Amino acid sequence: MGRRSDHSREELEELILAEGHRLMAEVGYPRFSAREVAKRVGYSVGTLYNLFDSNHRLILAINSRTFLMWAAAMAERLAEDPEDRIAVLVDGYFRFASENSNLWMAIYEHRTPEGSDLPERYRKQRGELTGMVEAEIAKVLPEEARNKAAALARSLVATVHGHCVFALTGTFALLGEDRPQEAALARVREALAAAGGR
Amino acid sequence: MGRRSDHSREELEELILAEGHRLMAEVGYPRFSAREVAKRVGYSVGTLYNLFDSNHRLILAINSRTFLMWAAAMAERLAEDPEDRIAVLVDGYFRFASENSNLWMAIYEHRTPEGSDLPERYRKQRGELTGMVEAEIAKVLPEEARNKAAALARSLVATVHGHCVFALTGTFALLGEDRPQEAALARVREALAAAGGR
Protein backbone atom coordinates (compact mmCIF):
# COMPACT_ATOMS: atom_id res chain seq x y z
CA MET A 1 0.00 0.00 0.00
CA GLY A 2 1.20 3.51 -0.46
CA ARG A 3 0.02 7.02 -0.89
CA ARG A 4 -3.75 7.09 -1.08
CA SER A 5 -5.25 9.82 -3.18
CA ASP A 6 -8.36 10.25 -1.05
CA HIS A 7 -6.69 12.32 1.66
CA SER A 8 -3.83 14.76 1.80
CA ARG A 9 -1.65 14.64 4.85
CA GLU A 10 -3.41 17.62 6.43
CA GLU A 11 -6.84 16.25 5.67
CA LEU A 12 -5.94 12.94 7.20
CA GLU A 13 -4.56 14.61 10.30
CA GLU A 14 -7.77 16.56 10.64
CA LEU A 15 -9.84 13.44 10.06
CA ILE A 16 -8.08 11.56 12.81
CA LEU A 17 -8.28 14.49 15.17
CA ALA A 18 -11.99 14.94 14.60
CA GLU A 19 -12.71 11.25 15.05
CA GLY A 20 -10.49 11.13 18.12
CA HIS A 21 -12.37 14.05 19.58
CA ARG A 22 -15.64 12.25 18.95
CA LEU A 23 -14.37 9.09 20.58
CA MET A 24 -13.14 10.98 23.62
CA ALA A 25 -16.51 12.66 24.00
CA GLU A 26 -18.18 9.30 23.68
CA VAL A 27 -16.18 7.02 25.97
CA GLY A 28 -14.07 9.34 28.11
CA TYR A 29 -10.38 9.39 28.87
CA PRO A 30 -10.00 6.01 30.59
CA ARG A 31 -11.52 4.12 27.66
CA PHE A 32 -10.02 6.19 24.90
CA SER A 33 -7.71 4.26 22.61
CA ALA A 34 -5.63 5.21 19.61
CA ARG A 35 -6.30 1.81 18.07
CA GLU A 36 -10.02 2.47 18.15
CA VAL A 37 -9.55 5.84 16.46
CA ALA A 38 -7.52 4.15 13.74
CA LYS A 39 -10.23 1.57 13.24
CA ARG A 40 -12.92 4.23 12.98
CA VAL A 41 -11.15 6.33 10.39
CA GLY A 42 -10.31 3.18 8.44
CA TYR A 43 -6.55 3.49 8.60
CA SER A 44 -4.11 1.22 10.38
CA VAL A 45 -2.47 1.99 13.71
CA GLY A 46 0.82 2.58 11.96
CA THR A 47 -0.53 5.49 9.94
CA LEU A 48 -1.92 7.08 13.03
CA TYR A 49 1.41 6.81 14.79
CA ASN A 50 3.13 8.35 11.81
CA LEU A 51 1.10 11.52 12.12
CA PHE A 52 0.79 11.83 15.90
CA ASP A 53 3.89 10.18 17.09
CA SER A 54 2.50 8.94 20.36
CA ASN A 55 -0.74 8.43 22.16
CA HIS A 56 0.21 11.32 24.40
CA ARG A 57 0.53 13.74 21.50
CA LEU A 58 -2.77 12.68 20.01
CA ILE A 59 -4.56 13.28 23.28
CA LEU A 60 -2.80 16.60 23.61
CA ALA A 61 -4.17 17.65 20.25
CA ILE A 62 -7.64 16.45 21.16
CA ASN A 63 -7.62 18.32 24.45
CA SER A 64 -6.41 21.37 22.66
CA ARG A 65 -9.39 21.25 20.38
CA THR A 66 -11.61 21.00 23.43
CA PHE A 67 -9.96 24.09 24.82
CA LEU A 68 -10.68 25.98 21.64
CA MET A 69 -14.35 24.97 21.77
CA TRP A 70 -14.51 26.09 25.34
CA ALA A 71 -12.96 29.46 24.73
CA ALA A 72 -15.21 30.00 21.73
CA ALA A 73 -18.32 29.19 23.76
CA MET A 74 -17.22 31.63 26.42
CA ALA A 75 -16.46 34.38 23.92
CA GLU A 76 -19.81 33.90 22.25
CA ARG A 77 -21.71 34.33 25.45
CA LEU A 78 -19.73 37.37 26.46
CA ALA A 79 -20.33 38.87 23.04
CA GLU A 80 -24.03 38.99 23.81
CA ASP A 81 -23.13 41.79 26.16
CA PRO A 82 -24.75 40.37 29.29
CA GLU A 83 -25.33 42.54 32.29
CA ASP A 84 -23.49 40.42 34.83
CA ARG A 85 -20.36 39.34 32.99
CA ILE A 86 -18.81 37.67 36.02
CA ALA A 87 -21.82 35.43 36.47
CA VAL A 88 -21.60 34.55 32.80
CA LEU A 89 -17.98 33.50 33.20
CA VAL A 90 -18.81 31.21 36.08
CA ASP A 91 -21.84 29.82 34.33
CA GLY A 92 -19.80 29.32 31.17
CA TYR A 93 -17.28 27.28 33.10
CA PHE A 94 -19.86 25.02 34.68
CA ARG A 95 -22.01 24.73 31.64
CA PHE A 96 -19.24 23.72 29.30
CA ALA A 97 -17.86 21.24 31.79
CA SER A 98 -21.16 19.54 32.42
CA GLU A 99 -22.32 19.55 28.83
CA ASN A 100 -19.01 18.08 27.65
CA SER A 101 -17.94 16.23 30.74
CA ASN A 102 -15.87 13.54 29.05
CA LEU A 103 -13.99 16.07 26.96
CA TRP A 104 -13.58 18.47 29.82
CA MET A 105 -12.38 15.89 32.29
CA ALA A 106 -9.93 14.51 29.77
CA ILE A 107 -8.07 17.80 29.92
CA TYR A 108 -7.35 17.22 33.57
CA GLU A 109 -7.11 13.44 33.58
CA HIS A 110 -4.30 13.43 31.07
CA ARG A 111 -0.98 13.55 32.85
CA THR A 112 1.80 14.70 30.61
CA PRO A 113 4.62 12.13 30.96
CA GLU A 114 7.73 12.79 33.02
CA GLY A 115 10.13 14.34 30.58
CA SER A 116 8.15 16.32 28.06
CA ASP A 117 6.23 19.48 28.77
CA LEU A 118 3.54 20.83 26.48
CA PRO A 119 4.57 22.67 23.31
CA GLU A 120 4.41 26.45 23.11
CA ARG A 121 1.33 26.64 20.88
CA TYR A 122 -0.75 24.66 23.39
CA ARG A 123 0.58 26.73 26.20
CA LYS A 124 -0.55 29.89 24.49
CA GLN A 125 -3.92 28.39 23.65
CA ARG A 126 -4.61 27.52 27.24
CA GLY A 127 -3.68 30.98 28.35
CA GLU A 128 -6.51 32.35 26.23
CA LEU A 129 -9.30 31.40 28.57
CA THR A 130 -7.49 32.78 31.57
CA GLY A 131 -6.81 35.89 29.53
CA MET A 132 -10.51 36.43 28.97
CA VAL A 133 -11.18 36.08 32.66
CA GLU A 134 -8.37 38.47 33.45
CA ALA A 135 -9.83 41.11 31.16
CA GLU A 136 -13.24 40.86 32.82
CA ILE A 137 -11.74 40.99 36.29
CA ALA A 138 -9.75 44.06 35.39
CA LYS A 139 -12.89 45.83 34.23
CA VAL A 140 -14.47 45.31 37.59
CA LEU A 141 -11.58 46.33 39.77
CA PRO A 142 -10.85 49.91 40.74
CA GLU A 143 -7.99 51.69 39.02
CA GLU A 144 -5.48 51.18 41.83
CA ALA A 145 -6.04 47.41 41.97
CA ARG A 146 -5.70 46.74 38.26
CA ASN A 147 -2.17 45.41 38.60
CA LYS A 148 -3.53 42.58 40.72
CA ALA A 149 -6.03 41.49 38.10
CA ALA A 150 -3.86 38.78 36.59
CA ALA A 151 -3.02 37.08 39.86
CA LEU A 152 -6.58 37.39 41.08
CA ALA A 153 -7.94 35.98 37.83
CA ARG A 154 -5.81 32.85 38.19
CA SER A 155 -6.90 32.40 41.77
CA LEU A 156 -10.55 32.79 40.86
CA VAL A 157 -10.28 30.33 38.00
CA ALA A 158 -8.81 27.90 40.51
CA THR A 159 -11.69 28.58 42.86
CA VAL A 160 -14.34 27.95 40.25
CA HIS A 161 -12.42 24.96 38.97
CA GLY A 162 -12.39 23.37 42.41
CA HIS A 163 -16.13 23.68 42.75
CA CYS A 164 -16.65 22.39 39.24
CA VAL A 165 -14.48 19.32 39.71
CA PHE A 166 -16.25 18.39 42.90
CA ALA A 167 -19.59 18.91 41.23
CA LEU A 168 -18.77 16.67 38.28
CA THR A 169 -16.94 13.89 40.08
CA GLY A 170 -19.61 13.61 42.70
CA THR A 171 -17.47 14.66 45.62
CA PHE A 172 -20.08 17.24 46.48
CA ALA A 173 -23.02 14.93 46.07
CA LEU A 174 -21.24 12.61 48.44
CA LEU A 175 -21.16 15.24 51.15
CA GLY A 176 -24.69 16.53 50.93
CA GLU A 177 -25.68 18.74 48.13
CA ASP A 178 -25.73 22.46 47.98
CA ARG A 179 -25.49 24.04 44.59
CA PRO A 180 -21.80 24.16 43.74
CA GLN A 181 -22.15 26.74 41.03
CA GLU A 182 -23.87 29.20 43.32
CA ALA A 183 -21.24 28.62 45.97
CA ALA A 184 -18.49 29.24 43.44
CA LEU A 185 -20.08 32.46 42.32
CA ALA A 186 -20.49 33.59 45.92
CA ARG A 187 -16.77 32.97 46.59
CA VAL A 188 -15.85 34.91 43.49
CA ARG A 189 -18.06 37.82 44.46
CA GLU A 190 -16.56 37.97 47.92
CA ALA A 191 -13.05 38.00 46.53
CA LEU A 192 -13.86 40.77 44.10
CA ALA A 193 -15.56 42.80 46.79
CA ALA A 194 -12.53 42.38 49.03
CA ALA A 195 -10.36 43.74 46.24
CA GLY A 196 -12.56 46.77 46.00
CA GLY A 197 -14.49 45.59 42.96
CA ARG A 198 -17.71 47.21 41.93
CA MET B 1 -0.90 -25.35 45.63
CA GLY B 2 -3.25 -24.54 48.47
CA ARG B 3 -3.50 -22.73 51.71
CA ARG B 4 -0.12 -21.43 52.76
CA SER B 5 0.54 -21.22 56.46
CA ASP B 6 2.69 -18.12 56.28
CA HIS B 7 -0.20 -15.68 56.04
CA SER B 8 -3.76 -15.62 57.26
CA ARG B 9 -6.29 -14.13 54.94
CA GLU B 10 -6.28 -10.82 56.80
CA GLU B 11 -2.53 -10.65 56.91
CA LEU B 12 -2.30 -11.28 53.21
CA GLU B 13 -4.89 -8.64 52.48
CA GLU B 14 -2.93 -6.17 54.56
CA LEU B 15 0.32 -7.19 52.87
CA ILE B 16 -1.10 -6.57 49.43
CA LEU B 17 -2.64 -3.30 50.48
CA ALA B 18 0.58 -2.04 51.98
CA GLU B 19 2.62 -3.04 48.96
CA GLY B 20 0.04 -1.56 46.65
CA HIS B 21 0.18 1.68 48.55
CA ARG B 22 3.95 1.71 48.23
CA LEU B 23 3.75 1.07 44.52
CA MET B 24 1.20 3.83 44.02
CA ALA B 25 3.42 6.28 45.90
CA GLU B 26 6.35 5.20 43.77
CA VAL B 27 4.99 5.17 40.23
CA GLY B 28 1.70 7.04 40.41
CA TYR B 29 -1.75 6.18 39.17
CA PRO B 30 -1.08 5.88 35.43
CA ARG B 31 1.69 3.32 35.93
CA PHE B 32 0.13 1.44 38.78
CA SER B 33 -0.64 -2.20 38.03
CA ALA B 34 -2.19 -5.01 40.01
CA ARG B 35 0.14 -7.49 38.32
CA GLU B 36 3.13 -5.62 39.63
CA VAL B 37 1.73 -5.65 43.14
CA ALA B 38 1.23 -9.39 42.88
CA LYS B 39 4.80 -9.84 41.72
CA ARG B 40 6.13 -7.76 44.59
CA VAL B 41 4.28 -9.62 47.31
CA GLY B 42 5.26 -12.92 45.74
CA TYR B 43 1.78 -14.18 45.04
CA SER B 44 0.13 -14.79 41.71
CA VAL B 45 -2.36 -12.47 40.06
CA GLY B 46 -5.13 -14.93 40.78
CA THR B 47 -4.68 -14.69 44.53
CA LEU B 48 -4.77 -10.94 44.38
CA TYR B 49 -8.02 -11.00 42.41
CA ASN B 50 -9.49 -13.39 44.93
CA LEU B 51 -9.05 -10.90 47.74
CA PHE B 52 -9.75 -7.63 45.93
CA ASP B 53 -12.09 -8.67 43.25
CA SER B 54 -11.08 -6.06 40.75
CA ASN B 55 -8.40 -3.54 40.03
CA HIS B 56 -10.90 -0.85 40.85
CA ARG B 57 -11.54 -2.21 44.33
CA LEU B 58 -7.84 -2.50 45.07
CA ILE B 59 -7.24 1.09 44.12
CA LEU B 60 -10.24 2.12 46.17
CA ALA B 61 -8.69 0.48 49.20
CA ILE B 62 -5.33 2.10 48.52
CA ASN B 63 -6.87 5.54 48.14
CA SER B 64 -8.79 4.99 51.30
CA ARG B 65 -5.58 4.34 53.14
CA THR B 66 -4.19 7.56 51.74
CA PHE B 67 -7.24 9.38 53.04
CA LEU B 68 -6.65 7.99 56.50
CA MET B 69 -3.02 9.15 56.45
CA TRP B 70 -4.15 12.54 55.35
CA ALA B 71 -6.79 12.94 58.02
CA ALA B 72 -4.33 11.72 60.65
CA ALA B 73 -1.71 14.25 59.57
CA MET B 74 -4.28 17.00 59.75
CA ALA B 75 -5.52 15.94 63.16
CA GLU B 76 -1.99 15.77 64.49
CA ARG B 77 -1.20 19.29 63.47
CA LEU B 78 -4.43 20.63 64.85
CA ALA B 79 -3.74 18.84 68.11
CA GLU B 80 -0.68 21.02 68.62
CA ASP B 81 -3.18 23.78 69.29
CA PRO B 82 -1.87 26.27 66.77
CA GLU B 83 -2.92 29.89 66.92
CA ASP B 84 -4.25 30.19 63.40
CA ARG B 85 -6.14 26.98 62.88
CA ILE B 86 -7.53 28.00 59.51
CA ALA B 87 -4.05 28.58 58.13
CA VAL B 88 -3.05 25.18 59.46
CA LEU B 89 -5.90 23.54 57.60
CA VAL B 90 -4.88 25.14 54.33
CA ASP B 91 -1.24 24.38 54.89
CA GLY B 92 -2.12 20.81 55.83
CA TYR B 93 -3.95 20.39 52.55
CA PHE B 94 -1.11 21.69 50.43
CA ARG B 95 1.61 20.01 52.41
CA PHE B 96 0.10 16.56 52.30
CA ALA B 97 -0.67 16.87 48.62
CA SER B 98 2.81 17.96 47.66
CA GLU B 99 4.64 15.59 49.97
CA ASN B 100 2.59 12.65 48.70
CA SER B 101 1.70 13.83 45.27
CA ASN B 102 1.35 10.44 43.62
CA LEU B 103 -0.87 9.13 46.37
CA TRP B 104 -2.86 12.32 46.57
CA MET B 105 -3.42 12.64 42.86
CA ALA B 106 -4.44 9.00 42.64
CA ILE B 107 -7.47 9.84 44.75
CA TYR B 108 -8.70 12.18 42.06
CA GLU B 109 -7.36 10.38 39.01
CA HIS B 110 -9.27 7.25 39.79
CA ARG B 111 -12.67 7.34 38.14
CA THR B 112 -15.09 4.94 39.69
CA PRO B 113 -16.60 2.92 36.80
CA GLU B 114 -20.09 3.56 35.46
CA GLY B 115 -22.30 1.32 37.53
CA SER B 116 -20.80 1.03 40.99
CA ASP B 117 -20.56 3.79 43.56
CA LEU B 118 -18.21 3.68 46.48
CA PRO B 119 -19.15 1.57 49.50
CA GLU B 120 -20.53 3.15 52.64
CA ARG B 121 -17.36 2.75 54.74
CA TYR B 122 -15.30 4.71 52.24
CA ARG B 123 -17.98 7.32 51.98
CA LYS B 124 -17.87 7.82 55.72
CA GLN B 125 -14.09 7.88 55.76
CA ARG B 126 -13.94 10.63 53.20
CA GLY B 127 -16.42 12.68 55.10
CA GLU B 128 -14.01 12.75 58.02
CA LEU B 129 -11.69 15.36 56.58
CA THR B 130 -14.53 17.62 55.59
CA GLY B 131 -15.94 17.09 59.04
CA MET B 132 -12.75 18.41 60.61
CA VAL B 133 -12.87 21.47 58.41
CA GLU B 134 -16.50 22.01 59.23
CA ALA B 135 -15.78 21.98 62.94
CA GLU B 136 -13.05 24.57 62.58
CA ILE B 137 -15.19 26.80 60.39
CA ALA B 138 -18.01 26.62 62.89
CA LYS B 139 -15.69 27.79 65.66
CA VAL B 140 -14.83 30.87 63.71
CA LEU B 141 -18.31 31.86 62.63
CA PRO B 142 -20.65 33.94 64.78
CA GLU B 143 -23.51 32.19 66.53
CA GLU B 144 -26.16 33.15 63.99
CA ALA B 145 -24.14 31.83 61.02
CA ARG B 146 -23.33 28.41 62.50
CA ASN B 147 -25.96 26.67 60.44
CA LYS B 148 -24.11 27.64 57.32
CA ALA B 149 -20.85 26.10 58.50
CA ALA B 150 -21.32 22.79 56.70
CA ALA B 151 -22.09 24.29 53.31
CA LEU B 152 -19.36 26.85 53.66
CA ALA B 153 -16.85 24.20 54.69
CA ARG B 154 -17.51 22.22 51.52
CA SER B 155 -17.17 25.31 49.39
CA LEU B 156 -13.90 26.26 51.05
CA VAL B 157 -12.50 22.78 50.63
CA ALA B 158 -13.36 23.08 46.95
CA THR B 159 -11.64 26.43 46.82
CA VAL B 160 -8.44 25.17 48.38
CA HIS B 161 -8.62 22.03 46.29
CA GLY B 162 -8.77 24.02 43.08
CA HIS B 163 -5.66 25.97 43.98
CA CYS B 164 -3.87 22.81 45.06
CA VAL B 165 -4.64 20.92 41.86
CA PHE B 166 -3.42 23.78 39.73
CA ALA B 167 -0.29 24.05 41.84
CA LEU B 168 0.55 20.36 41.53
CA THR B 169 -0.34 19.81 37.91
CA GLY B 170 1.55 22.85 36.79
CA THR B 171 -1.43 24.78 35.50
CA PHE B 172 -0.37 27.67 37.66
CA ALA B 173 3.27 27.53 36.73
CA LEU B 174 2.11 27.66 33.15
CA LEU B 175 0.38 30.95 33.69
CA GLY B 176 2.98 32.84 35.62
CA GLU B 177 3.63 31.97 39.20
CA ASP B 178 2.15 33.55 42.24
CA ARG B 179 2.06 31.45 45.35
CA PRO B 180 -1.06 29.32 45.07
CA GLN B 181 -1.20 28.46 48.74
CA GLU B 182 -1.23 32.09 49.79
CA ALA B 183 -3.91 32.85 47.23
CA ALA B 184 -6.01 29.98 48.54
CA LEU B 185 -5.68 31.18 52.10
CA ALA B 186 -6.60 34.71 51.04
CA ARG B 187 -9.77 33.45 49.35
CA VAL B 188 -10.70 31.47 52.44
CA ARG B 189 -10.16 34.47 54.69
CA GLU B 190 -12.31 36.66 52.51
CA ALA B 191 -15.12 34.12 52.52
CA LEU B 192 -14.99 33.76 56.29
CA ALA B 193 -14.93 37.51 56.76
CA ALA B 194 -17.93 37.85 54.47
CA ALA B 195 -19.78 35.35 56.63
CA GLY B 196 -19.04 37.44 59.69
CA GLY B 197 -16.17 35.27 60.88
CA ARG B 198 -13.76 36.53 63.48
Place this chain on the structure above:
DNA sequence: TATTTTATTGAGCGCCGCTCAATACCGTGT
Protein backbone atom coordinates in the same frame (compact mmCIF):
# COMPACT_ATOMS: atom_id res chain seq x y z
C1' DT C 1 -6.05 -42.96 55.93
C1' DA C 2 -9.60 -41.25 52.72
C1' DT C 3 -12.37 -37.46 51.59
C1' DT C 4 -13.94 -32.97 51.44
C1' DT C 5 -12.95 -28.19 51.51
C1' DT C 6 -10.21 -24.35 50.55
C1' DA C 7 -6.31 -21.42 48.83
C1' DT C 8 -3.41 -20.83 45.13
C1' DT C 9 -1.82 -21.01 40.64
C1' DG C 10 -0.70 -19.43 35.92
C1' DA C 11 -1.79 -20.17 31.03
C1' DG C 12 -5.09 -17.99 28.21
C1' DC C 13 -8.22 -14.18 26.42
C1' DG C 14 -8.76 -9.84 24.40
C1' DC C 15 -7.26 -5.54 24.93
C1' DC C 16 -3.54 -1.73 25.04
C1' DG C 17 0.63 1.47 23.11
C1' DC C 18 4.13 1.17 19.98
C1' DT C 19 7.68 -0.48 16.24
C1' DC C 20 9.46 -1.55 11.82
C1' DA C 21 10.42 -4.54 7.81
C1' DA C 22 7.68 -5.28 4.02
C1' DT C 23 4.70 -3.52 0.68
C1' DA C 24 1.84 -0.85 -2.46
C1' DC C 25 1.56 3.31 -4.75
C1' DC C 26 3.04 7.85 -6.94
C1' DG C 27 5.93 11.04 -9.55
C1' DT C 28 9.50 11.43 -12.46
C1' DG C 29 13.24 10.61 -16.07
C1' DT C 30 14.19 8.33 -20.17
Place this chain on the structure above:
DNA sequence: ACACGGTATTGAGCGGCGCTCAATAAAATA
Protein backbone atom coordinates in the same frame (compact mmCIF):
# COMPACT_ATOMS: atom_id res chain seq x y z
C1' DA D 1 5.78 2.71 -22.15
C1' DC D 2 8.73 1.35 -18.66
C1' DA D 3 11.76 1.29 -14.85
C1' DC D 4 13.12 3.32 -10.79
C1' DG D 5 13.39 6.06 -6.38
C1' DG D 6 10.88 7.73 -2.84
C1' DT D 7 6.97 7.84 0.16
C1' DA D 8 2.64 6.54 2.50
C1' DT D 9 0.64 2.66 4.43
C1' DT D 10 0.32 -1.63 6.45
C1' DG D 11 -0.23 -5.15 10.12
C1' DA D 12 2.12 -8.93 12.49
C1' DG D 13 4.78 -8.81 16.52
C1' DC D 14 6.40 -7.33 21.27
C1' DG D 15 5.63 -6.74 25.98
C1' DG D 16 2.27 -5.45 29.23
C1' DC D 17 -2.38 -4.80 30.98
C1' DG D 18 -7.01 -6.47 33.67
C1' DC D 19 -9.33 -10.50 34.44
C1' DT D 20 -10.97 -15.65 34.40
C1' DC D 21 -11.14 -20.35 35.61
C1' DA D 22 -9.95 -25.32 35.28
C1' DA D 23 -6.44 -27.58 37.57
C1' DT D 24 -3.92 -28.46 41.61
C1' DA D 25 -1.78 -28.51 46.20
C1' DA D 26 -2.45 -28.21 50.92
C1' DA D 27 -5.24 -28.16 55.11
C1' DA D 28 -9.42 -29.74 57.57
C1' DT D 29 -12.41 -33.16 58.47
C1' DA D 30 -14.28 -37.74 58.68
